[in-house]
Amino acid sequence: MTFIRALRCLSLLVAAGLLSPAAFAGDTAKLHVLGFSKTGSFFAFEQYGFQDGSGFPYSEIFVVDVIGDSWVKPSPFRLRKDVDVGLGDAADNALTAARSENRLNAQPLLKDKAIAGKGDTVGFSPLTELTSDPHKMVVAPRVFFQEGDSPVELTLSEYALPDATCQGYGAETRGFRLTMVYDGVTRVLNEDKSVPKSRKCPLSYRIERFVTFFPAEAPPVFAVLLQMDSLGFEGPDRRYLAITGRL
Numbered sequence: 001m002t003f004i005r006a007l008r009c010l011s012l013l014v015a016a017g018l019l020s021p022a023a024f025a026g027d028t029a030k031l032h033v034l035g036f037s038k039t040g041s042f043f044a045f046e047q048y049g050f051q052d053g054s055g056f057p058y059s060e061i062f063v064v065d066v067i068g069d070s071w072v073k074p075s076p077f078r079l080r081k082d083v084d085v086g087l088g089d090a091a092d093n094a095l096t097a098a099r100s101e102n103r104l105n106a107q108p109l110l111k112d113k114a115i116a117g118k119g120d121t122v123g124f125s126p127l128t129e130l131t132s133d134p135h136k137m138v139v140a141p142r143v144f145f146q147e148g149d150s151p152v153e154l155t156l157s158e159y160a161l162p163d164a165t166c167q168g169y170g171a172e173t174r175g176f177r178l179t180m181v182y183d184g185v186t187r188v189l190n191e192d193k194s195v196p197k198s199r200k201c202p203l204s205y206r207i208e209r210f211v212t213f214f215p216a217e218a219p220p221v222f223a224v225l226l227q228m229d230s231l232g233f234e235g236p237d238r239r240y241l242a243i244t245g246r247l
Contacts, residue, residue, distance in 0.1 A: 026052040026232030028127075029239050031225065034061070034110070035117035036213040040221040041066055042113040043211075044075075044106075047240050048099055050091065053233035057081050057095040059102035063109055066221050066244040072113065077106040119223070123154075123210035127227065127238075134206035141182070141212050141220070141247060152247075153181040154224060156207050161192055166201035171231045176205045178224065178243055189224065189243050199241075201231035208240065212247065220247040 027049050034044035043066050048059040063075040079102040085094040123139035125132040135156040140149070161175035175192030195202060208227040214220040224243040229236040 026235040026237035029060075029237075031208070031240050033119070033121065033209075033211060033223075033225075034115055035211075036066070036119045036215075036221060036223075037114040038116045038118060038215070039114070039218050040118070040213050040215045041218075042072065042115060043119075043221075043223045043242065043244050044110060044113075044115045045223075045225070045240065045242060046099070046102075048095065050085075050095065051080065052235065052237060054082070055085065055091075056083065057085060057091070057098040059095075059099045061102055061106040061110075062242065063106070063113060063115070064223070064242050064244050066223070067246065069244050072109065075106065075109060077102055077109075079105065118215070119211045119213035119221075121209050121211050123152075123207075125207060125209070127206070127208075137207045137210060139210055141222075142214060150183045152210065152212075152222075154207055154210065155179045155181075156205060156226070158205055161195055163195040163201065166195070166231065169201065169231060171201040171203065173201050174204060175202075176226070178226075180224075182247060187245075189245065199228065199230055200237075203229045203231060203236055205229075205241075221245065222247055 029047035029049045032046040034046060036043050043064045046059060046061045051058050058080040061077040063072040065072050079098055081094060081098045085091040120143055123137045125137060137154045139152055141152050157177045158174045161173055163173045166173045173195050177191045178189040180187045180189055206227050209225045211223045212220060226241040228239050228241055
């Protein structure tokens with residue numbers, strides 16, 4: 001079933017009162033950070049899981065130009081295995097196979113950009129951390145942080161940003177503004193003016209983790225990973241966005 005057909009079916013069920021937004025759930029992708037290249041010029045990550053509705057295993061690998069904050073072609077590498085995997089070990093094995101195949105697809109680009117697993121996760125706020133603020137994170141930029149060094153403060157603001165296609169499915173889409181304060185300087189890392197089609201129909205966002213890398217012979221770099229809820233077939237689907245740049 002295509003994404004458009006799935007959304008049409010979903011909107012008809014909601015309109016008919018057969019489903020309510022709180023009565024069903026989509027799928028939450030897992031995240032695997034592949035890290036930075038040796039010079040910090042590129043960053044890569046994978047999101048994977050089982051697609052809502054079909055239950056098909058999938059893997060998506062993104063390679064990002066850190067300074068340009070944009071995908072490096074031909075990424076993203078998206079792979080879905082249209083097979084009925086059932087439950088238990090069979091499902092786990094099918095997902096492992098899908099991830100391995102997609103890693104092979106992405107390997108030439110990962111090698112070309114010298115993705116080397118560099119960087120440290122210095123801030124982490126999963127959805128299960130109920131006491132954390134999903135829109136704010138204040139962290140030390142590196143493990144050997146010393147008194148007097150500047151922390152990094154991230155602030156995420158969400159706002160209504162209608163999309164005509166998504167409105168047809170009853171989705172109230174949202175955009176976001178992400179700011180960073182570091183070393184006394186405030187920077188706007190992202191401010192949406194329209195909803196990118198790659199997000200499908202985004203409903204909400206949260207700061208999930210902050211990854212930094214301090215190369216020996218280049219300026220330090222970062223990646224902010226946001227978790228995004230978007231309209232899915234059985235409920236909100238959770239995926240990831242990366243915002244990158246130099247510290």
